[in-house]
Amino acid sequence: MKARGVVIRHELPEFLRTHGPALADALGTPHDNLGVEGRDATGLKTEIPWVRVFGREQSPRATTGWYAVYLFSAGGDRVYLSLNQGTTVWSGGDFKARKAEDLRARVGWARPFLADQVAGRPELHDEIQLDATRPLGRGYGPGNVLAFEYSRDALPSQAVLIDDLRYMLGLLRTIYEAERLAPHIPGDPAPEVLEAERTAAIAAGRRTRMVARPMRSGQGFRLTAGERSALERHSVAAATAYFEEQGWNVKDVGNRESFDLELKRGEEVLRVEVKGTTSAGHDVILTRAEVEKQRRYYPANALVVVHSIVLDRTAAEPVASGGVLHCTSPWEIADEDLTVISYAYRTAVGDGEVSQSVQSAMNVLASGSRSAEPNESVIP
Numbered sequence: 001m002k003a004r005g006v007v008i009r010h011e012l013p014e015f016l017r018t019h020g021p022a023l024a025d026a027l028g029t030p031h032d033n034l035g036v037e038g039r040d041a042t043g044l045k046t047e048i049p050w051v052r053v054f055g056r057e058q059s060p061r062a063t064t065g066w067y068a069v070y071l072f073s074a075g076g077d078r079v080y081l082s083l084n085q086g087t088t089v090w091s092g093g094d095f096k097a098r099k100a101e102d103l104r105a106r107v108g109w110a111r112p113f114l115a116d117q118v119a120g121r122p123e124l125h126d127e128i129q130l131d132a133t134r135p136l137g138r139g140y141g142p143g144n145v146l147a148f149e150y151s152r153d154a155l156p157s158q159a160v161l162i163d164d165l166r167y168m169l170g171l172l173r174t175i176y177e178a179e180r181l182a183p184h185i186p187g188d189p190a191p192e193v194l195e196a197e198r199t200a201a202i203a204a205g206r207r208t209r210m211v212a213r214p215m216r217s218g219q220g221f222r223l224t225a226g227e228r229s230a231l232e233r234h235s236v237a238a239a240t241a242y243f244e245e246q247g248w249n250v251k252d253v254g255n256r257e258s259f260d261l262e263l264k265r266g267e268e269v270l271r272v273e274v275k276g277t278t279s280a281g282h283d284v285i286l287t288r289a290e291v292e293k294q295r296r297y298y299p300a301n302a303l304v305v306v307h308s309i310v311l312d313r314t315a316a317e318p319v320a321s322g323g324v325l326h327c328t329s330p331w332e333i334a335d336e337d338l339t340v341i342s343y344a345y346r347t348a349v350g351d352g353e354v355s356q357s358v359q360s361a362m363n364v365l366a367s368g369s370r371s372a373e374p375n376e377s378v379i380p
Contacts, residue, residue, distance in 0.1 A: 008040040008049045012070070016053060019162055026169040027176075029055050037062070047074050048130050048137040052084075053169065058176050063088040066110075066175050068168040071140055071147075074131040081164055082128060082147035083110075083171050087139045098187070103142040105187030110145050113178045114171050118146060125149055146171065183227070183278040183311035190279035191223050200342035227311060227318045234320035235276025235306035236260055242304070242325055242377065243272070258289040259297075270329070272302045281307025281326060283339075291333055299330030327375045 013036045016023065024034040035056045040049035052062060052069035059065025064086040071080045085106060087098050118124055124146045132138045148164050150156065156164075184191060223231070239261060240250045248263040248270070263270035273294060275284040284305060294301050309323035 004049065005040045008038040008051060008072075010038075012051050013038045016051070016165070019165075022162070022166060023053060023169055026166040026173070027053075027055060028173040033057055035059075046136075047134045048072060048132055048140060053165065055172075055176060058179070059086065062086060066145075066172060066179070068165065068172050071128065071130060073129070074133070074137065077152050079150050079152075080125070080128045080130070080144075080147040081150070081161075081168055082140070083145040083168055083175070084140060084147075085143045085145075087136075087143060100139070100142040102187035103139070106185055107143070107145050109182075109186050110175050110178070113174050114146065117171055117174060123148065145175075181313055183223070183309075183313065186280065188279070190277050190281075190283050192275075192277060192279075192285050193283050195223065196285045196341055203342065224318070227313070230311065230318045230320040231276040231278070231309060232274075234309060234323070235304070236274050238276075238306050238323065238325055239272065239274045239304040239327075242327065243270075258287070258293045259301075263302075268300070270300055270302055271297045272304055272329075273331075274304045274306070276306045276309055276320070276323070278309050278311050279307060281305045281324075286333075286338075291338070294331060295333055298332055301331050302327055302329030303331040304328075325377045 016036045020031055020034055020036075024031040027034060033056050035054045036051070038049070038051035039062065040046050049072045050062075050069050052067045054065065054067035059067045066083070066085050069082050069084050071082055071084070073079065085103065087103065125148070126144075126146065128141055128144045128147050128149070130137055130140060132140070146168075148168070150161075155161075179185065236252060236254065240252070243250050243261070243263055246265075248265045251262045251264075252260065253262045254260040254274075257271075259271045260274040261272040263272060271294070273286075273290055275281075277284065294303075305326045306323045307326060310321050312319040312321070
């Protein structure tokens with residue numbers, strides 16, 4: 001095991017770094033952005049040792065982003081060069097483990113981008129068998145996009161291994177570019193939820209390495225003000241057309257009310273909340289005012305979620321199109337369907353408690369002292 005650790009953590013990464021310029025060129029990244037690292041122990045010895053090659057910006061740690069990785073089987077009889085991914089996702093204040101179905105959803109998103117590059121390469125494997133018995137080792141299988149398999153008894157030459165790695169980094173380059181342009185990747189949390197959690201963490205003064213800087217590829221995507229505006233305009237327009245087809249007189253009141261659309265049809269009045277997202281729409285953000293008002297309006301209310309919107313970020317101004325409209329009316333908001341992201345807590349400050357200035361406290365320290373039914377429609 002000691003010898004294995006030397007090979008995984010030092011010898012193999014150092015060998016790959018000698019090919020750094022060629023590998024960086026294949027990845028389409030500056031040499032100083034190319035990362036190589038190996039791991040064979042986290043506390044106990046790792047069941048599946050690995051050595052990964054990655055873009056430092058796109059995958060700053062092995063738990064996030066996409067990368068090319070050598071995965072050594074538990075029995076040591078084979079190794080895979082896999083295009084794989086991190087098994088956690090940034091939630092705004094913490095890293096959470098991805099579910100296997102989310103990893104597979106991301107794989108399903110990635111593979112079509114590689115179809116042309118992998119044509120004529122039948123030796124690539126869609127699945128890998130690492131014979132892992134521990135949860136961490138078993139997680140690599142669902143995360144695999146494509147892989148080369150090498151048998152211990154029939155390893156190719158170093159030249160072939162490096163050529164295969166450069167090829168795999170070319171695939172990784174394609175994924176990095178697709179990820180850069182994608183407003184949302186299936187299996188990831190909705191960008192709106194990530195942004196709300198991140199904002200709440202900042203407001204609460206959470207001291208994390210991730211909060212202080214913008215979220216990067218593989219860690220969730222923040223929407224710009226222009227992108228949020230494009231999504232809002234598109235979803236409200238789609239909802240307006242949807243209700244007008246049903247004979248409603250629709251008025252956009254989003255600028256002055258805590259809901260978006262006011263509908264009238266004869267004596268009927270309906271208050272509608274509209275949410276637009278590039279995600280699958282499983283989660284949306286509601287303010288406290290929105291929840292309170294919609295509970296008051298029930299059952300004369302509705303929630304419209306326009307999900308899976310296509311957001312074009314390549315133009316000077318973002319353009320939203322398409323999507324699927326999902327309408328729930330009447331809309332009853334149950335407590336179990338709400339997740340608290342943050343709290344506003346009333347402190348005792350100013351209520352007569354004894355307080356000490358920051359400077360006074362610093363002086364003490366320095367001195368050494370201690371102290372309903374939905375409907376959906378596709379939008380072109």
